[in-house]
Amino acid sequence: MRRPRGRPAQGTGVTRDAILTTALTLLDESESGGKGLSMRALANRLGVTPMSLYHHVEDYAGLLRALSDTVYADVLKDIEAGLACHEEVREILIRYHAAVRRHPQLTLAIFATPAAFAGVTREITDRLTGLLQTMTTEPLLWRDILIDHAHGSGLPVARDDDAPAAPPPDDHDYRRALDCLLSALGPRRQ
Amino acid sequence: MRRPRGRPAQGTGVTRDAILTTALTLLDESESGGKGLSMRALANRLGVTPMSLYHHVEDYAGLLRALSDTVYADVLKDIEAGLACHEEVREILIRYHAAVRRHPQLTLAIFATPAAFAGVTREITDRLTGLLQTMTTEPLLWRDILIDHAHGSGLPVARDDDAPAAPPPDDHDYRRALDCLLSALGPRRQ
DNA sequence: ACCTGAACACCGTTCAAGT
DNA sequence: ACCTGAACACCGTTCAAGT
Numbered sequence: 001m002r003r004p005r006g007r008p009a010q011g012t013g014v015t016r017d018a019i020l021t022t023a024l025t026l027l028d029e030s031e032s033g034g035k036g037l038s039m040r041a042l043a044n045r046l047g048v049t050p051m052s053l054y055h056h057v058e059d060y061a062g063l064l065r066a067l068s069d070t071v072y073a074d075v076l077k078d079i080e081a082g083l084a085c086h087e088e089v090r091e092i093l094i095r096y097h098a099a100v101r102r103h104p105q106l107t108l109a110i111f112a113t114p115a116a117f118a119g120v121t122r123e124i125t126d127r128l129t130g131l132l133q134t135m136t137t138e139p140l141l142w143r144d145i146l147i148d149h150a151h152g153s154g155l156p157v158a159r160d161d162d163a164p165a166a167p168p169p170d171d172h173d174y175r176r177a178l179d180c181l182l183s184a185l186g187p188r189r190q
Numbered sequence: 191m192r193r194p195r196g197r198p199a200q201g202t203g204v205t206r207d208a209i210l211t212t213a214l215t216l217l218d219e220s221e222s223g224g225k226g227l228s229m230r231a232l233a234n235r236l237g238v239t240p241m242s243l244y245h246h247v248e249d250y251a252g253l254l255r256a257l258s259d260t261v262y263a264d265v266l267k268d269i270e271a272g273l274a275c276h277e278e279v280r281e282i283l284i285r286y287h288a289a290v291r292r293h294p295q296l297t298l299a300i301f302a303t304p305a306a307f308a309g310v311t312r313e314i315t316d317r318l319t320g321l322l323q324t325m326t327t328e329p330l331l332w333r334d335i336l337i338d339h340a341h342g343s344g345l346p347v348a349r350d351d352d353a354p355a356a357p358p359p360d361d362h363d364y365r366r367a368l369d370c371l372l373s374a375l376g377p378r379r380q
Numbered sequence: 381a382c383c384t385g386a387a388c389a390c391c392g393t394t395c396a397a398g399t
Numbered sequence: 400a401c402c403t404g405a406a407c408a409c410c411g412t413t414c415a416a417g418t
Contacts, residue, residue: 013382033302039411051412052383060411112223112302117347141367145339152338157307177331184374203401229392241393242402250392384417391410398403 014046016056020066022046027067027105031156034109039063064109064116071103072096072120076127085131090182092131093150096124097174100154107155135185142185146178153177204236206246210256212236217257217295221346224299229253254299254306261293262286262310266317275321280372282321283340286314287364290344297345325375332375336368343367 022045023037030036039060043050057063075095079088100107110116125143132139153174212235213227220226229250233240247253265285269278290297300306315333322329343364 031304033304035302038409040409049384050410051385051414054412055382108301111298111345111347112225114221114223114346138370141370144342145335145367145371148338148342149335152334152341155301156304157301177335180328180331181335181374184371228390230390239403240391241395241404244393245401382418384415386414386416388413389411392408394407395405396403397405399401 014048014052014056016066018046019053019056019063020070023063023067024071024103024106027109028103030105032105034105034107034112036105037063037109061113061115064106064113065118067103067106068110068116068121069119071106072099072124075099075120075124085134086182089128089131089135089146090178092124092128093146093178094171094175096147097150097154097178098171100151101171101174104155107151132185146181149177149181150174204238204242204246206256208236209243209246209253210260213253213257214261214293214296217299218293220295222295224295224297224302226295227253227299251303251305254296254303255308257293257296258300258306258311259309261296262289262314265289265310265314275324276372279318279321279325279336280368282314282318283336283368284361284365286337287340287344287368288361290341291361291364294345297341322375336371339367339371340364 019042023042026042026045027034027037039053040050042063043053046053053063057066075092079091083091125147128143128146129139132142136142209232213232216232216235217224217227229243230240232253233243236243243253247256265282269281273281315337318333318336319329322332326332
């Protein structure tokens with residue numbers, strides 16, 4: 001009952017930007033499969049009531065959609081003009097993988113919240129599909145293979161025989177695997 | 191206050207088997223990214239107090255581990271003897287993908303609960319690694335690619351341009367993609 | 381327009397108490 | 400050994416009430 005009931009005098013409220021920034025921080029701080037972010041914990045961190053968040057985002061799924069739109073915003077942006085299809089696919093996937101790897105808990109949260117899938121991610125898959133159509137007779141097959149691999153390779157699933165919390169492969173390892181896949185997709189006998 | 195306080199007279203309690211079976215049912219019924227299963231909902235469905243479950247499973251992560259052990263139990267079982275490496279890898283992955291596809295919500299729940307990863311799944315990855323060592327100079331790379339693809343292809347992520355809840359590709363589609371990958375891994379120029 | 385408290389229907393898990 | 404109710408510290412979201 002510290003704070004008054006109605007609207008505060010000055011701009012003591014939250015911004016949409018502040019919400020998104022703090023939400024991403026909460027997500028990045030946790031290691032619990034996307035469970036680190038909750039509306040209540042987020043409001044708490046912002047020094048605000050949970051309900052005030054609903055004036056800036058639609059709901060929890062909407063919050064995740066907004067987050068993914070900002071995190072993946074640069075994937076398709078300013079791609080060098082006149083690139084060969086092969087190189088453009090490579091560039092997009094390297095950027096996408098880097099974004100997944102930077103915020104793996106966001107990707108896991110989206111996995112757990114089907115309604116959060118939309119926006120930029122759809123544009124990325126569409127762009128990849130278009131490019132792959134000129135490169136292989138099975139564009140949808142390879143688009144799925146490449147995206148699945150970018151996800152799996154960017155997410156912290158314990159899979160190696162070493163430490164249970166082994167970090168995902170770094171960018172260099174991803175590039176190596178990606179080139180492996182792209183050269184398989186490209187010209188090959190049979 | 192209907193039921194008496196102490197231990198019931200007869201075997202009105204729950205079995206570990208009943209717990210696992212009902213848990214899998216709850217998971218399969220839901221479409222919410224592995225959120226359909228909770229200790230409380232499970233106890234409710236079994237007509238029992240939430241706390242009674244803790245006498246049969248360690249906790250929520252332990253429940254998921256037990257579930258994955260039963261769901262993936264048959265993946266390595268009774269593999270035909272004298273199979274070529276190539277064929278054995280193919281058989282294991284087809285079975286693994288089928289299990290993921292049968293209970294996608296379990297896989298999503300495990301993704302969201304890192305502590306749930308263990309047991310049979312580790313045996314499967316180890317077996318695959320061993321086989322791939324005789325097939326390629328990059329066994330770990332290809333093991334990850336193949337498992338990531340089995341996951342992605344078995345999970346209901348909205349990714350296609352069609353219906354948002356489009357079903358994952360069926361077994362035939364997976365086999366086609368898998369053969370695509372395996373022939374890329376196999377002998378190829380350069 | 382924006383924030384509030386109270387409420388509803390949920391969570392996982394601990395703990396002492398029963399038989 | 401196994402189940403219980405009560406409790407603690409959480410969830411997302413609705414709703415009427417404030418300014």
